[in-house]
Amino acid sequence: MSADFIPFNKPYLTGHEVIYMQEAVQRGQISGNGYFTKKCHTFFEEKFSPAKCLLTTSCTDALEMCAILLNIKAGDEVIIPSYTFVSTANAFVLRGATIVFADSMTGHPNLDANTIRSLITPRTKAIVVVHYAGIACDMDLIMSLAKEYNLFVVEDAAQAIDSYYKGRALGTIGHLAAFSFHETKNIISGEGGLLVVNDLQFADRSEILWEKGTNRTAFFKGMVDKYGWVDIGSSFLPSDLIAAFLFAQLEQLEAIQHKRTQIWETYYSQLKHLEDQSHIKLPTIPEYATNNAHMFFLQC
Numbered sequence: 001m002s003a004d005f006i007p008f009n010k011p012y013l014t015g016h017e018v019i020y021m022q023e024a025v026q027r028g029q030i031s032g033n034g035y036f037t038k039k040c041h042t043f044f045e046e047k048f049s050p051a052k053c054l055l056t057t058s059c060t061d062a063l064e065m066c067a068i069l070l071n072i073k074a075g076d077e078v079i080i081p082s083y084t085f086v087s088t089a090n091a092f093v094l095r096g097a098t099i100v101f102a103d104s105m106t107g108h109p110n111l112d113a114n115t116i117r118s119l120i121t122p123r124t125k126a127i128v129v130v131h132y133a134g135i136a137c138d139m140d141l142i143m144s145l146a147k148e149y150n151l152f153v154v155e156d157a158a159q160a161i162d163s164y165y166k167g168r169a170l171g172t173i174g175h176l177a178a179f180s181f182h183e184t185k186n187i188i189s190g191e192g193g194l195l196v197v198n199d200l201q202f203a204d205r206s207e208i209l210w211e212k213g214t215n216r217t218a219f220f221k222g223m224v225d226k227y228g229w230v231d232i233g234s235s236f237l238p239s240d241l242i243a244a245f246l247f248a249q250l251e252q253l254e255a256i257q258h259k260r261t262q263i264w265e266t267y268y269s270q271l272k273h274l275e276d277q278s279h280i281k282l283p284t285i286p287e288y289a290t291n292n293a294h295m296f297f298l299q300c
Ligand SMILES: Cc1ncc(COP(=O)(O)O)c(C=O)c1O
Pocket: 058, 059, 060, 061, 084, 085, 087, 088, 130, 156, 158, 159, 179, 180, 181, 182, 191, 192, 193
């Protein structure tokens, strides 16, 4: 890339990533669900209590797990925002769903919760919301619509680590949620993701899907005396090397968020004069939302 270009992203490293990866190697188990995977699970389960949390190889994979857990099939309709990344749609298209797109709000890229009601039909099964740039959608409105029509809500929280809606952590409000630790996110592991199961009726099955459709996790917990094939599934769990990298980042979550917020505020103050001259529109944060400084976007 030419030195004239500003990179889209610069990955931030804490310095402990390789040390923990080395430790994972020395511990002698670098496949999935090892020492560092469990440490990451504990970190998230304490933060998102009472949810069940499972590391995945990507947010895309976590979204695919959501589609399987909700038994999405041909003929089902899933409402998603028209402004998002392909994985929000793909995960549900893979199960045969028809995607129904909801438009953005005027003046904000997040989906306009007021348009959802008119998109619901007897075939609608789920609403997938995206907290664009880590800024919350209006979740009270979305959850009450879901309750009224008996729909599931999945939070595509790929960009929303450590961000909040009326004081509640994003990723803990919908029935299920998916986070990304792709290199471009606030907290990274190269590729990586997290499934958050808030509706605990899905907890046991999520472990089975995660381990190739087997009850291997129950076996390692001593709950069954041998494990076998019990359901569909895939290899959704990451190597413990990835988890070791991720854990080094999680330990520094507060410092990373602080640094990003400072950078975000510098962009804001340095670009403000262009907004004052009506050349661009800077981001607005609704009063119910926090800003995790994931992305700095502007409207031209
Ligand atoms: C809204 C959204 N959903 C899903 C994804 C996919 O994440 P991953 O690359 O971890 O699969 C992204 C990645 O940028 C995203 O922004």
